[in-house]
Amino acid sequence: MTTPTTVQVRLQIRADTAANWASVNPVLLTNELGLESDTKKFKIGNGSSAWGSLAYFPSIVSGGTVLGNLEIGTTGTLTFEGSTADGFETTLAVVNPTADRTITLPDASGTVFLTSGGTLTGNLTLNNQSDLRFADSDSSNWVAFQAPATIASNVTWTLPATDAAVSGYALVSDAAGTLSWSQAGGAVIVDGGNFANGSSIVTTSSTIDGGSFN
Numbered sequence: 001m002t003t004p005t006t007v008q009v010r011l012q013i014r015a016d017t018a019a020n021w022a023s024v025n026p027v028l029l030t031n032e033l034g035l036e037s038d039t040k041k042f043k044i045g046n047g048s049s050a051w052g053s054l055a056y057f058p059s060i061v062s063g064g065t066v067l068g069n070l071e072i073g074t075t076g077t078l079t080f081e082g083s084t085a086d087g088f089e090t091t092l093a094v095v096n097p098t099a100d101r102t103i104t105l106p107d108a109s110g111t112v113f114l115t116s117g118g119t120l121t122g123n124l125t126l127n128n129q130s131d132l133r134f135a136d137s138d139s140s141n142w143v144a145f146q147a148p149a150t151i152a153s154n155v156t157w158t159l160p161a162t163d164a165a166v167s168g169y170a171l172v173s174d175a176a177g178t179l180s181w182s183q184a185g186g187a188v189i190v191d192g193g194n195f196a197n198g199s200s201i202v203t204t205s206s207t208i209d210g211g212s213f214n
Helices: 018-024
Strands: 014-016 033-036 042-044 078-081 089-092 132-135 142-145 170-173 179-182 188-191 194-197 200-202
Touching: 014 018, 018 033
Parallel strands: 014 033, 170 188
Antiparallel strands: 033 042, 078 089, 132 142, 170 179, 188 194, 194 200
16 A cells, blocks of 8 residues: 655745736636736636736626625725726725724715716705805815704795806895895895894895895
């Protein structure tokens, strides 16, 4: 009877830089692993397709569920490949956080609105007395609009019909609370039943700075 022999084997995966893989563009054997040493991504050969035609693992896998937390390292990003491999991608990245942060997506369908551009095609709703702010270039100063804590009914502000007509117009509220736009010569509001112009309360409704209400 032959005595079994124990042989110690160390397995080394074929590896090279991403640039060298792309330049040589070899055909990997069936189930052969090819590792990009600089990106840590790898592909699995099928015995016929060149390197550039193979997908990175695990993008060749259909389906699957992450059962625990998915943690991306400090230098990592989340990248969505475009229709052409290694063509154009969409990458999600974050700046180095100074505290624990949580981003919660709403239970709704829609398009994400970016602060650096884009067009909002639906309604923008601010809850819990959130400010609508227009900031200067370094965000050190801003103009803020804030709704009252309690709103009794829906209110709609309608701009004039044309952009050119907006210049010189003021938002006017009459005693009944109806809002409209007028070239009255100043911002006119209602404060506790009194008309106000700027920060000066005018207790009579007949005149403001020499003007009159019709």
